[in-house]
Amino acid sequence: MTDRNLMIVKIVSTVLVGIALIISGIEFYNHRNFQEPVVIGPGVTSVKTLGDYYTRLKGTINDTNIYIIDSGVPGGTALVIGRTHPEEPAATLAAKILVENASLSKGRLIVAITANQSASRVTRPGDAYPMYYTIETPWGESKYRMGDRWSSPMDSWPDPEVYVHYPSGQLLAYMDIRNFNRTWPGRENGMITEQTNYAFMNLIRAEGVDVFIDLHEAELEYPVISTIVAHQKAADIAGLASMILTSTEFRIGMEFSPPSLHGLSHREVGDYSDAISLLFETPEPFLDRVRGITDEALLLTGKDEFVMTAGKYGLLYEKIDEKGWPIDVRVGRHCSTTLMVLELWSDFNPGKEVVVGGVPRYDEVVSNGTGFYFQDPSKAETENIYYE
Amino acid sequence: MAILYTIISVCYYLIIAFITFVIARNLVKTKNFQEAILFSVMLMPFILRILRIK
Numbered sequence: 001m002t003d004r005n006l007m008i009v010k011i012v013s014t015v016l017v018g019i020a021l022i023i024s025g026i027e028f029y030n031h032r033n034f035q036e037p038v039v040i041g042p043g044v045t046s047v048k049t050l051g052d053y054y055t056r057l058k059g060t061i062n063d064t065n066i067y068i069i070d071s072g073v074p075g076g077t078a079l080v081i082g083r084t085h086p087e088e089p090a091a092t093l094a095a096k097i098l099v100e101n102a103s104l105s106k107g108r109l110i111v112a113i114t115a116n117q118s119a120s121r122v123t124r125p126g127d128a129y130p131m132y133y134t135i136e137t138p139w140g141e142s143k144y145r146m147g148d149r150w151s152s153p154m155d156s157w158p159d160p161e162v163y164v165h166y167p168s169g170q171l172l173a174y175m176d177i178r179n180f181n182r183t184w185p186g187r188e189n190g191m192i193t194e195q196t197n198y199a200f201m202n203l204i205r206a207e208g209v210d211v212f213i214d215l216h217e218a219e220l221e222y223p224v225i226s227t228i229v230a231h232q233k234a235a236d237i238a239g240l241a242s243m244i245l246t247s248t249e250f251r252i253g254m255e256f257s258p259p260s261l262h263g264l265s266h267r268e269v270g271d272y273s274d275a276i277s278l279l280f281e282t283p284e285p286f287l288d289r290v291r292g293i294t295d296e297a298l299l300l301t302g303k304d305e306f307v308m309t310a311g312k313y314g315l316l317y318e319k320i321d322e323k324g325w326p327i328d329v330r331v332g333r334h335c336s337t338t339l340m341v342l343e344l345w346s347d348f349n350p351g352k353e354v355v356v357g358g359v360p361r362y363d364e365v366v367s368n369g370t371g372f373y374f375q376d377p378s379k380a381e382t383e384n385i386y387y388e
Numbered sequence: 389m390a391i392l393y394t395i396i397s398v399c400y401y402l403i404i405a406f407i408t409f410v411i412a413r414n415l416v417k418t419k420n421f422q423e424a425i426l427f428s429v430m431l432m433p434f435i436l437r438i439l440r441i442k
Contacts, residue, residue: 001421009421013428021432028442122442154440158400189390 031131032121032154034145035387038065038096038113039375043103043358045070047386050112053206054188054199061118061155062196065386066203067099067111075107076352078211078342079204079275082113084180084265086120086147089133089299090282090330091215093144096388097335097373098359106346107354110207114388115214116180116196118155120147130296135327137371139378146299150178151193166190168262176263181214184268204273210352211345212275214265215334217284220307220316227253228337229279231270237348238278241340249336249362276345280337282330283318290315300327332365401438408434 001009040047048066051058082095095113102109114120123129123146134141153159156178163177164170166187176182178193186197204212211234218225230238235256242254257266257277269277285291285307286299292306302325311320339359346353360373377385408431415427436442 006419006421006424010415010424010428013425014415017428017432021435024432025436025439025441028436032441154442157397187389191390191393195390 027131031123031145032152034121034132034143036144037377038067038386038388039100039377039380040067040384040386041069041100041102041358041375043069043101043109044099045072050196050199050203053202054195056188057195057199060192061121061152062116062192062199064112064114064117065388067113067386069099069102069104069109069111071104071106071108071355073104073106074351076210076345076349076354077108077110077208078213078345078354079110079112079207079209080213080215080338081111081115081200081265082215083117083120083147084115084214085149085216086114086116086145087124087129087149087287088215088217088284089144089146090217090284090327090334092120093135093327093331093370094215094334094338097331097365097370098338100375101358101360101373102356103358105355105357107352108207109342109354109356110203110209112200115200116147116151116193117388118151118192119149119178119180120145120388122148122152122154124148128294130294130299133296133299135300135371135374136369137374137376139376142371142374150175151180153178156191156193165263166194170260170262172263179263181216181265182263184263184265185272201269201272204269204275209273209275210349211342211354212265212269212273212277213338213341214269214277214279215338216279216281217287217330218281219287219289220283220285220311220318220320221288221290223317224255225281225283225318226251226333227255227281228341229255229257229264229266229281231257231266231277232259233270234276234278237276237341237344240344241337244344245337245340250333252333252337278341280334282333283320283325284330285320285325288316302326302330328366328370329362331370332360332362335359335365336362404434404437408438 051063082091159174163172187194228238266279
């Protein structure tokens with residue numbers, strides 16, 4: 001090839017790559033900076049941010065909104081967090097339903113829709129995740145960022161060779177230093193994910209949280225699925241909630257938090273605070289490794305022929321059929337499980353009740369759809385709109 | 389500890405900048421058109437990381 005032709009090849013390839021760079025760069029930038037409106041419900045009495053509980057976090061990407069729903073009547077305090085793992089959308093949507101609909105007649109409910117903002121602003125490299133998903137509502141489509149299990153490497157990089165959990169010293173996989181549910185109870189001067197856990201622990205102590213609930217979803221290949229994982233302090237409530245829900249609404253199990261498995265919310269929040277800690281899991285076929293096309297349809301319908309085939313061979317820990325696991329079913333399970341746990345907590349702890357109204361149960365979410373419970377931001381007062 | 393992490397992060401960005409420079413230099417110097425295309429494609433993730441976009 002002549003020098004002239006070689007130069008032409010270099011220029012053309014550089015220009016084409018430059019165009020691809022600009023197009024992809026704009027998409028990545030827009031995804032990272034995409035804002036989701038939240039219309040606070042009539043029950044929300046104040047909105048703080050996580051930085052109010054740990055000043056080093058103020059103004060950082062993980063300075064997330066903390067919505068406080070206070071009845072004004074003395075009682076207990078519950079904290080519910082969504083988006084611990086932002087690739088589990090039922091957790092996000094259930095937490096948003098609480099903020100936009102809940103009203104309390106006793107006690108306080110505190111909600112963080114996006115516990116790990118950083119992880120919600122990146123998708124998993126190499127897994128072809130959709131960047132967004134949309135939920136149908138009576139007033140149009142409501143759009144959300146799809147996220148990842150781990151905080152963005154933009155905010156926490158590089159990872160160590162081995163992640164040494166603080167304070168237990170347990171060795172964990174290197175990338176789990178960016179996994180918000182492996183870094184509890186957090187570290188004051190650690191990486192940003194550890195600092196975020198530390199701030200949440202400050203919140204739990206400062207607000208006197210009695211009940212801590214962490215919303216999740218899981219792949220059907222994973223044995224901890226369709227269940228409530230409970231710290232030993234929450235075992236009676238979790239066990240009873242499992243039995244009542246299974247006999248009245250849907251099948252859900254209960255498991256004990258292993259005492260020697262560190263970094264997880266159901267273990268460390270219970271160990272390092274006065275709160276009882278519980279973690280809920282719903283089935284999300286999107287997360288299964290044997291899945292087919294990884295798109296928004298799979299995320300929202302939970303239908304996948306490859307996962308179904310795995311089920312026929314007995315390789316799964318949860319049933320799946322042609323109906324899949326639609327998002328409304330998964331969100332409804334989280335809503336009902338949260339309400340049931342709070343009802344039982346209130347029954348067992350007179351004087352510390354958390355009495356929640358306005359939140360739909362499983363049957364209502366399944367029949368009306370998740371979007372039915374979201375308010376239209378275009379019709380809301382500006383002061384009632386916050387952004388996730 | 390946080391200061392140590394910050395220093396390590398800055399070092400990694402310097403390494404990325406150096407690798408980007410080396411790839412760009414090879415792109416200019418190479419006499420092989422396949423290598424030229426390869427080097428230009430290789431630049432993408434490094435530039436996105438230096439610009440803190442991805």
